[in-house]
Amino acid sequence: EAGVAQSPRYKIIEKRQSVAFWCNPISGHATLYWYQQILGQGPKLLIQFQNNGVVDDSQLPKDRFSAERLKGVDSTLKIQPAKLEDSAVYLCASGETSGAWETQYFGPGTRLLVL
Amino acid sequence: AQRVTQPEKLLSVFKGAPVELKCNYSYSGSPELFWYVQYSRQRLQLLLRHISRESIKGFTADLNKGETSFHLKKPFAQEEDSAMYYCAYTNAGGTSYGKLTFGQGTILTVHP
Numbered sequence: 087e088a089g090v091a092q093s094p095r096y097k098i099i100e101k102r103q104s105v106a107f108w109c110n111p112i113s114g115h116a117t118l119y120w121y122q123q124i125l126g127q128g129p130k131l132l133i134q135f136q137n138n139g140v141v142d143d144s145q146l147p148k149d150r151f152s153a154e155r156l157k158g159v160d161s162t163l164k165i166q167p168a169k170l171e172d173s174a175v176y177l178c179a180s181g182e183t184s185g186a187w188e189t190q191y192f193g194p195g196t197r198l199l200v201l
Numbered sequence: 202a203q204r205v206t207q208p209e210k211l212l213s214v215f216k217g218a219p220v221e222l223k224c225n226y227s228y229s230g231s232p233e234l235f236w237y238v239q240y241s242r243q244r245l246q247l248l249l250r251h252i253s254r255e256s257i258k259g260f261t262a263d264l265n266k267g268e269t270s271f272h273l274k275k276p277f278a279q280e281e282d283s284a285m286y287y288c289a290y291t292n293a294g295g296t297s298y299g300k301l302t303f304g305q306g307t308i309l310t311v312h313p
Contacts, residue, residue: 128304193244
């Protein structure tokens with residue numbers, strides 16, 4: 087079974103530039119998550135989708151970050167304009183539900199460096 | 202807000218020694234706790250969850266609601282256990298079930 091795919095794997099930009107990340111979840115997974123992982127910290131949830139609807143975006147800095155999940159499959163996360171503190175690994179995960187449980191499967195991440 | 206605390210950033214043991222990775226949490230609602238692991242150059246993956254009460258790769262973890270702890274234990278560590286371990290929490294009774302709050306992680310190194 088193919089896993090969660092993310093691209094690009096690495097990105098270097100200058101502050102105030104824009105950047106976009108792409109995620110292709112595991113086929114059939116209804117839930118999709120974007121996490122930000124700053125060096126030395128655990129992942130922090132940015133946004134949670136159920137199909138193509140947003141369930142939770144309370145920790146998404148909406149003045150500069152946006153995300154969408156077209157047709158309930160692929161998702162993109164955009165930062166515009168980027169700041170130095172946005173340097174992090176951006177992880178995408180999709181969730182498989184079995185009964186009352188959900189298991190999240192993570193992608194390899196996109197490592198962003200803002201100079 | 203929910204918090205997950207892993208007090209040790211680094212933990213070193215020798216092969217065959219017991220290992221315990223500590224995790225404490227603050228919560229609201231119905232806590233569901235997990236341990237995730239990231240081996241070198243691999244993706245973050247689920248190791249175990251408290252509800253399943255399984256032993257995975259020799260690891261076990263018991264949820265202690267009184268002490269709000271979910272420590273990960275293994276009686277005899279192996280070199281292949283060397284990895285980054287994250288404790289994570291979700292509110293099973295919340296509207297955004299699945300929203301994981303992670304601890305800062307513990308790097309476990311098992312020496313030969």
